[in-house]
């Protein structure tokens with residue numbers, strides 16, 4: 001008798017995601033002890049040996065909940081019992097900036113990056129599922145996001161791999177239990193004070209009830225399609241940027257005018273971020289304001305962006321720089 005179908009599915013998802021890695025390389029699973037990342041650990045332990053890879057694990061203790069250190073110890077024990085080696089527990093201190101959830105995520109990724117560097121791991125696996133992806137897309141739609149955000153989480157981003165984006169949370173949980181692993185259920189996942197939990201527990205079930213089953217799968221498919229579109233537009237923008245930029249890193253307005261707005265706004269965003277405007281606070285209204293310097297210019301002096309970056313149009317070029325530098329340019333122009 002073969003393995004339980006859910007177990008077979010998680011193993012095959014991990015095998016597919018690890019395909020083509022150089023043999024002998026180390027792959028880490030980022031494990032919280034929840035059903036998703038525990039199933040991931042179980043599937044990795046099974047798959048890695050057969051793929052000629054070494055498998056290890058890291059758990060991060062955010063220190064935010066009662067008993068979190070003991071739980072991290074528990075996770076370490078389970079990962080070791082699966083045969084993973086090395087296994088590390090990393091305690092992080094979580095700041096408050098941007099809210100506790102965002103701060104915990106940032107501290108976690110910093111810790112995972114450091115662990116990957118220290119241990120020489122080529123890949124880190126994350127347990128996000130199709131349901132997480134559907135929630136991300138719905139939240140993005142509610143915020144009016146563009147294609148890049150609606151593309152959701154990438155199956156492969158740098159060293160991070162998400163093998164379970166094609167599997168439902170229920171399927172992954174079944175696999176976890178069928179492998180004899182006891183998941184820890186984070187009480188936060190039940191707390192409807194969090195928008196994401198309300199989307200999971202109220203909005204998506206209502207959509208499924210009213211529109212028919214398969215809404216989450218459909219949202220995840222939308223994400224995958226938009227990822228391809230957004231990748232294509234980004235590649236176009238990268239080429240367009242090379243064409244529009246002169247030796248001085250200023251952008252030629254005529255070249256920009258000839259681009260579709262979707263491509264031009266990507267070029268402008270990219271240059272603004274490279275100049276020092278923080279990606280997180282640079283909103284589409286800011287990019288639209290810079291775009292008007294190109295398409296609807298009435299001699300206005302310039303546009304201020306977050307991070308003290310100023311964009312000015314001068315002699316058919318857009319210049320991005322700190323407000324002081326741009327300001328001195330303006331003075332020169334007037335002189």
Ligand SMILES: Nc1ncnc2c1ncn2[C@@H]1O[C@H](COP(=O)(O)OP(=O)(O)OP(=O)(O)O)[C@@H](O)[C@H]1O
Pocket residue numbers: 029030031032036037058059060061062105108125126127128132
């Ligand atoms: N404490 C932890 N230690 C190690 N890995 C973790 C921890 N918490 C989460 N992860 C990893 O991140 C994945 C996603 O977890 P979760 O959905 O709780 O995080 P999120 O903050 O919503 O997602 P993201 O970090 O991508 O924004 C988990 O499946 C697991 O692989």
